[in-house]
Amino acid sequence: MQYDQGFSDFFYTAPDGLRLHARVYGEANSGLWPVVCLPGLTRNARDFHELALHLSRQEKNPRKVIAFDYRGRGQSAYDPDVGHYNVxxxxxxxLAGLAGLGIEQAAFIGTSRGGLIIHVLGAMRPAVLKAIVLNDIGPVIEVEGLAHISSYLERTPKPKTSAAAIDAQRRAHGDDFAALTEADWERMVSAIYRETEAGLVPDFDQNLVDTLVGLDFTKPLPDLWPQFEALAAVPLLAIRGGNSKLLSAATLEEMRKRHPGMEAITVIGQGHAPFLETGGLPDTIAAFLDRAEQQVQAK
Structure with missing residues (x-):
């Protein structure tokens, strides 16, 4: 284990043979629900580093945390078939990674695409979901938000230095993320780029951009209300960025109505998607997980 970094690397084989990667924080089995962290479309396990350290090092209720790199992201192998880049x-x-780790049930934290995958897991294997945190994602994806992501990815900055990368990210997203500090922007850049001899490069397969080609951004996208309603018995915390273009306030309110036990918070000064290591979010998430586990055990 890489004790200085707080995690170990876990490599495993996907059902189709691709070599995939995850980070595992907190090796000891505390008996509490482990936490599975699922990132956004082009993001990777590094997005959850600070949150994972926080959850795995809680004094009273430390949890094992697994943060995944999807295929084509981070340290997972790129897929030669772009059609396999789907939720x-x-x-x-x-599920293959969890099987390799011997984990049958867990709490799940999903940012953006990660939240969509949680909806799919609820249909594929509902028993695996013990609690859910949805970070700026819900059953309805606003076309404006997805169009914004698609436009950005098509012109992904390719800066040579970290300073240039921070400047590019701030120019692209600064209006939506006024609450971020310089340290926040630095962590963002270290998470989404990797260093090469030629300089920094985005740490994902550029073919992922092709998965958005052909979408008609003039029409509403199919919703996932049936899949969301199937999660009604699972403790749920929904987090929305106050400036989000992907998850609307109206959708969040409708989610409350359809999942009466859902907890929800709006993060002021952040857009899509809020940085889960900022402000009081780590403590909020830890407390939600503890509360959810206690409630389930009391039934």
Missing amino acids: GVEAGDI
């Missing part, structure tokens, strides 16, 4: 295949990859 169904990726959900199957997550």
